[in-house]
Amino acid sequence: MTNSLAPLTYKEAGVDIDAGDQLVENIKPFAKRTMRPEVLGSIGGFGALVEVSKKFKSPVMVSGTDGVGTKLKLAFHLNKHDTVGQDLVAMSVNDILVQGAEPIFFLDYFACGKLDVAIATDVVKGIAYGCELAGCALIGGETAEMPSMYPEGEYDLAGFAVGLIEKENIITGRSIIPGDAVLGLASSGAHSNGYSLIRKIIERSGVDLHAENNKHLALDLLAPTRIYVKPLLALMNAHPAMVKGMAHITGGGLTENIPRVLPDAVTAVVARKSWVAPPIFSWLQQHGKVDDAEMARTFNCGIGMVVIVAQEHAATAIAHLQAAGESVFVIGEIRARDAGEAQTIVV
16 A cells, blocks of 8 residues: 655745745845954854954953844734834843943844745844944844744744943942932833833724824834944943943833842932923823823833933033934932832832
8 A cells, every 4th residue: 555645845844945045145235234353254154153352351241132022013013024123133232231231243033934035034134234233243043934833924033132341341330329310311212112001002092003194103103222332332432430320221111120220229210301202102191091100110201221420420421422313311310218219210
């Protein structure tokens, strides 16, 4: 008795190796633009080789990993995939930046049920662009095509960055004292946090993001996360020891992230009226009937990075960052903390 079934191939099982190869070829020129002198080799190997720059005498590695979260659901809904890659890079490089680290390289992980080469190319182009903004090399990654793991047309993203800093220059926040100034660098929007609530608000509002009159709203919701690496590294290089602490305002908003860099004995008092937030936040608050406290612990509310400096250095830091293209506000001050008091108070 003979077996009449035809031989199976990987492609018939749902995995297209040729498509994966084409994606690698498509992204090579974008990755090439991100290369740094420390990188040895090119995209496509089993592992990526990076040597430690000779400019570091006592280097410490700083690493961070993250994804984009449910903001991807909006990208799928709007069929717009060219900005979420920047979000992916930003979430990791901004995190390691707060300890003073210079991002050196980035790797990504792209997972889907069926690989759409055009969409994946758009995503990785965004990743490469984010790496250019951060000055780090995109040295590789992984594309995983896994039939039946994801709904049709959807994918997931993850990535990680590794940076270096001189051991003696690590920013810990330990030198922060009462009287220090709290500076806020403007965000581009909601960045990559709070999107489960955002999607709920959109659902409740009944707004059609595909409608022509809502085009700007859709673009505001997908605005990519701002990358603060180059301006802040330049400030720290020009004025060593000026920056006492930084906080990347991600999940948990202002009230959960600023305390992560503060000594126990102090609190940050932040004045909400000291900066102008992008209009998307008032839209979200109005349509979701979200109270002020919930806004401050969920969203960045228009401040994507907080920088703490001595009061006498605030003007210099602001001028330097503004010259680099950042919108900077004095959003508050550090003061002694009362017993049982929260470490960040938004007033």
